Amino acid sequence: MDHRCEHDAAASVGLKGSALAQALDQAGSRCDSDGQRLTAPRRRVLELLLGAEGPVKAYDLIAAFGVDGEAAKPPTVYRALEFLERQGFAHRIESLNAYVACRLGADTHAAAFLICDCCGATREIEPAGADVLVASAGRDGFVVTNLTVEAHGLCAACRAS
Amino acid sequence: MDHRCEHDAAASVGLKGSALAQALDQAGSRCDSDGQRLTAPRRRVLELLLGAEGPVKAYDLIAAFGVDGEAAKPPTVYRALEFLERQGFAHRIESLNAYVACRLGADTHAAAFLICDCCGATREIEPAGADVLVASAGRDGFVVTNLTVEAHGLCAACRAS
């Protein structure tokens, strides 16, 4: 789980400037049409996630929350994260105790991640094979409402070295 | 995640008596042939997991550790859990912060769980579709060493009510 090598974490680059503003506006629009409110703290946490280069710990969000360097109170951030997750704007990565902005857009969806245990790079992927599992569960009468897949391993860069 | 209904958690029944003893002996044998040691604390934690009816929290293991009702120290149990997971005798369920004995036997393997958010029943299943995902990751140069799938939803019993 920790970085055990000297590689650049080739994680998805965080959004900046107008790209960031645009992504936030998009989120705002989707909230509007869904009857949801992208309030200030929610927007701020999403901004931090979108701007980050990889998964972010809750307490790092808490520390970075205030524009003036002032920390937030934990519930402020945890509530925002809960909302963002519910709306499909963010995912929690259970095996890291960390959070990422969704990079696949669209609605709430099964989340799948490839997590390099060497450099820490984390990539959200289409959950290939998820339909098979959901169908298999359905045959037993189990209805899946939420599915998470977390694959740990080594990325191409770290394997090469 | 909490029990929100009055159903019996139709979880896998915990092992007792000779079945439990046999399972522990089997684990011991497998450790022997693998050059591993199923020491007393490891064996005790595995015993607690095998005897439980579902996922168990680490601090519940800590509290139940002493046969005389005396609690263990956290590192004792966490180390044992780490070992049991490494050997494939137990799994950590990330989305519950809880641990279960592996019910599929055999070696270390991808773990998949169906978790009923209503009654709490948790079932380990064969990770259908996992091969597809691993193959897909492999095409990108990512080698999966460890895969976890956690599906939340409603079990047949809870859906029926």
Place this chain on the structure above:
DNA sequence: GCTGGAAGTGTTATGAAATAACATTACATC
């Protein structure tokens, strides 16, 4: 059998992650 190193354990203390509980404020609807 002694011995040296590795693996495992005991113990104390601390750190990290998340939530409970309750007061207060914003917001839409009537």
Place this chain on the structure above:
DNA sequence: GATGTAATGTTATTTCATAACACTTCCAGC
């Protein structure tokens, strides 16, 4: 502008997990 709901602010606490270091057990090689 009254009313109810959703969201936020704030304090405190709970839950989960690990760091650090001393001590013991085990086994291989002498």
